[in-house]
Amino acid sequence: MNQGVQRRNAVRIQHVSVTYYEHIALRDVSLEFLQGDFVGIIGPNGAGKTTLLTVINGLGKIRAGSVEILGGKATSRNLKRLRRSIGYVPQHINIDPRSPINCFEAVMIGRIGKIGLFHRPDNKDFEIAEQMMELTRIGHLRNRPVGQISGGESQKVNLARALTQEPEILLLDEPFANLDPQAVRELSRLVLEAYERFKLTIVMVTHQLEHLPEICNRVVMMKDTRIVFNGARNEALTPQRIKRLFDNV
Amino acid sequence: MFEALQFPFAWRALAAAILGGGACGIVGVWVILMRIPFVGVALSHAAFAGAVFGLLLGINPLFSAVVACVTSSLLIGPIAERSDLEPNISIGIIFSIVLGLAFLGIGLMRGPRTGALRFIWGNILLVSPADIIVMIVMTAVVLGFLFMFFNQIQAVLFNREIARATGIPEKALFIAMLVLCGLTVTANLNTIGGLLIFSLIVNPPSAAYQLTYRLKTMYLLSGLFGIGSCLVGLLISYLTDAPSGAVIIITSSIVFGFALVFSPKRRRLKLKKG
Numbered sequence: 001m002n003q004g005v006q007r008r009n010a011v012r013i014q015h016v017s018v019t020y021y022e023h024i025a026l027r028d029v030s031l032e033f034l035q036g037d038f039v040g041i042i043g044p045n046g047a048g049k050t051t052l053l054t055v056i057n058g059l060g061k062i063r064a065g066s067v068e069i070l071g072g073k074a075t076s077r078n079l080k081r082l083r084r085s086i087g088y089v090p091q092h093i094n095i096d097p098r099s100p101i102n103c104f105e106a107v108m109i110g111r112i113g114k115i116g117l118f119h120r121p122d123n124k125d126f127e128i129a130e131q132m133m134e135l136t137r138i139g140h141l142r143n144r145p146v147g148q149i150s151g152g153e154s155q156k157v158n159l160a161r162a163l164t165q166e167p168e169i170l171l172l173d174e175p176f177a178n179l180d181p182q183a184v185r186e187l188s189r190l191v192l193e194a195y196e197r198f199k200l201t202i203v204m205v206t207h208q209l210e211h212l213p214e215i216c217n218r219v220v221m222m223k224d225t226r227i228v229f230n231g232a233r234n235e236a237l238t239p240q241r242i243k244r245l246f247d248n249v
Numbered sequence: 250m251f252e253a254l255q256f257p258f259a260w261r262a263l264a265a266a267i268l269g270g271g272a273c274g275i276v277g278v279w280v281i282l283m284r285i286p287f288v289g290v291a292l293s294h295a296a297f298a299g300a301v302f303g304l305l306l307g308i309n310p311l312f313s314a315v316v317a318c319v320t321s322s323l324l325i326g327p328i329a330e331r332s333d334l335e336p337n338i339s340i341g342i343i344f345s346i347v348l349g350l351a352f353l354g355i356g357l358m359r360g361p362r363t364g365a366l367r368f369i370w371g372n373i374l375l376v377s378p379a380d381i382i383v384m385i386v387m388t389a390v391v392l393g394f395l396f397m398f399f400n401q402i403q404a405v406l407f408n409r410e411i412a413r414a415t416g417i418p419e420k421a422l423f424i425a426m427l428v429l430c431g432l433t434v435t436a437n438l439n440t441i442g443g444l445l446i447f448s449l450i451v452n453p454p455s456a457a458y459q460l461t462y463r464l465k466t467m468y469l470l471s472g473l474f475g476i477g478s479c480l481v482g483l484l485i486s487y488l489t490d491a492p493s494g495a496v497i498i499i500t501s502s503i504v505f506g507f508a509l510v511f512s513p514k515r516r517r518l519k520l521k522k523g
Contacts (some may be wrong), residue, residue, distance in 0.1 A: 007296075020333075021333075043505075057414055059410065059413060059414060080416045080417075080418060082416075083413075083414060084416040086414075088411075088414040089339040090411070091352065093408055093411065095407075095408075098459075098462070098514050099282075099407070099460065099462075100282075100458070100461055100462050100463055100464045100466075100467045101403065101406075101407050101462075101464060102462065102463075105403065105407075105464075106407065109403075109404040109411060109412065109413055109415055111416075112400045112401055112403075112404055112415065112417060113404070113412070113414075113415025113416035114415070114416065115342065117398070117401060117417075117418060118397075120331060120400070127461045145462045146407075149488070161411070161415075161500070165416075187269065200291065224284060
């Protein structure tokens with residue numbers, strides 16, 4: 001967490017609201033994360049957790065408010081550039097088992113976004129993708145069709161792709177959903193390894209408290225599209241708060 | 250058969266088969282992997298409607314077909330986004346509009362409608378030198394776009410949301426692919442015809458999809474199947490005096506049938522399930 005070192009803002013969200021037609025997905029949310037933070041966003045289904053992630057990487061359309069990423073205001077003009085510094089591991093991607101793309105090509109997508117539209121990947125880019133596949137222990141899946149791997153392996157491919165971007169911020173949307181306990185342990189270990197090795201800022205969404213790693217220093221609790229708590233982990237995870245968060249869902 | 254090659258029209262037909270079959274095979278890969286097969290039918294009818302109104306207004310029908318096709322391609326994305334509908338549904342809406350316009354245009358025509366009907370059926374044996382030039386330019390543009398943005402296109406075909414999240418301008422690439430698809434359809438309106446070109450965009454890449462897990466191989470196979478279908482169809486049409494467009498499409502359907510039966514992917518998936 002780089003304690004004792006002056007850290008700048010990684011994400012600053014001010015009075016952001018998001019709507020989908022008549023449905024409000026996020027209501028007047030304000031938040032700040034510092035570089036090096038490991039933030040856990042918890043709350044029941046429909047609380048607005050995933051929407052909050054999409055506000056950070058610009059995939060969601062905000063109705064009101066403003067977002068600053070790594071010290072710069074996110075606008076439609078600089079969004080593509082900012083996204084190159086934000087790795088994103090989505091909750092689940094449906095891939096046709098016959099899809100003509102292998103795991104290495106799926107990981108390389110992170111690099112393709114990073115280098116820009118008019119550049120071809122060079123040896124350095126391929127090496128970075130190889131390194132991230134080794135780091136996430138999927139080197140042996142290099143030539144396997146990406147639609148023909150297990151759920152745990154698929155999440156490792158997603159993590160490797162996000163890390164191949166060499167991001168400063170890593171967004172994880174329910175990364176452990178539908179994984180068996182062994183796969184959860186493995187993926188959790190890889191996330192922590194990446195966090196420490198690359199000095200990342202991590203924002204992880206989950207609705208299962210046991211998935212929050214010990215190293216997570218900040219917890220944001222969300223309910224009914226609002227933030228109901230934002231603070232230190234030890235203050236957040238009290239039985240009373242957790243009961244209030246998940247009661248009457 | 251070989252005596253026909255002494256006539257320029259036969260060489261032009263061969264050139265049209267190679268250019269049209271190859272270009273349709275390549276844009277067809279995008280259509281199949283983005284799961285928007287209906288786009289071929291919608292854009293071919295847009296081109297047809299444009300050509301009909303071109304004839305009505307005394308404008309070059311190829312020019313008006315290009316305008317209608319590009320406009321339709323450009324509308325598919327925004328309609329899907331504004332209405333939060335699947336691209337296939339916005340393609341259906343475009344299709345219904347252009348179909349209505351095409352019938353309206355035909356209804357407004359005075360006298361024989363053979364000028365308009367040739368855009369429905371096409372005739373590869375009646376291709377003009379100007380058509381060949383248009384097809385060469387179109388095929389070169391499609392190939393150039395593919396070579397230049399191969400990796401970015403692959404990302405968009407894999408998953409549009411992931412491509413967008415990594416900073417790839419997926420929306421611009423998606424629209425560019427639709428526009429190129431529309432222009433390819435228009436360039437082939439005279440040869441294959443508006444009604445039948447849909448099959449040439451869908452069948453060759455669907456056949457290639459059955460046979461490979463590599464995108465580069467899929468492009469190659471799809472292009473070859475498209476060219477092969479056109480050449481074999483042309484030969485059968487010459488020998489039997491059957492309509493060329495129809496024979497080309499039936500040939501491409503048979504190619505798909507063979508690919509489906511002999512697909513190594515199906516065997517592998519069966520083994521996995523077993």
